Amino acid sequence: EIVLTQSPGTLSLSPGERATLSCRASQSFSSSYLAWYQQKPGQAPRLLIYGASSRATGIPDRFSGSGSGTDFSLTISRLEPEDFAVYYCQQYGSSCITFGQGTRLEIK
C-alpha cells in the first residue's frame, strides 16, 4: 500500500497570500496518478486536480498542481476567503487507492 503523507498538517495564511501544500508518497508510482480534493465542513469532497496537474472542470486557475515520482504539491496562488478548507491528495497508481491525511488551511 502506498502511504501518502501531507504537510503541513495545518497551514495558517491570510487572504491574498500564496499557499503551497505538499504530498509525499512512500514509493514512486506510475506516471502522475495523483489527485487533489477540497473539503469544507459538512460537505462532500470536491475534485480540484487530477493527473497531478490537470484542473477539474470549473476549478479556478489560481489552483495548480505539480510534481512526479514521490513528491507532489498543490499551490493556490492568491487565497480567496472560500479557499479555507481541508485538502486531500489521493493516489491511483496502485490497485489500492489511498488518500493523504489532509492539510487544514485556516485563516490567520
Added chain:
Amino acid sequence: EVQLVESGEGLVQPGGSLRLSCAASGFTFSSYWMSWVRQAPGKGLEWVANIKQDGSEKYYVDSVKGRFTMSRDNAKNSLYLQMNSLRAEDTAVYYCARTRIYCSGGSCAPSYFDYWGQGTLVTVSS
C-alpha cells in the same frame, strides 16, 4: 447535472448488517466505474471499494474484504454496498463517487473521483 444520492443511514450493533444505496442521475450510469469512500468522524478519507461498469470487477480495501459486498443495477441507475459483520471502526459517513479511469498498456483501471454524493452516516455501536 450529475447527482448522486446515498441512502440507508442507520445505527447498528456490532456484528450487524446494513445496506447502503446510491441513486445516480444526470449521466450514463452504466458507462462509469463507481466507488464508495468513507470518512470516520473527524478523520480523513478512506477508499472502500469500487466496481466496474458491468459489475464484472470489484475491488475492496483489505479492512472490509469478506464483510462488504458492492453491487450495481444499471437498469435502476443504482449502486449498493452490503455491509455485514460491522465493527465500531466502520462508523463513518459513506460517500458514493463517480470514478474516472486511466488507461495504460491496453488496460484501464479506476482512478480519481469526479462527482460525490452528500454521504450517509453509518454508526456501529451497542
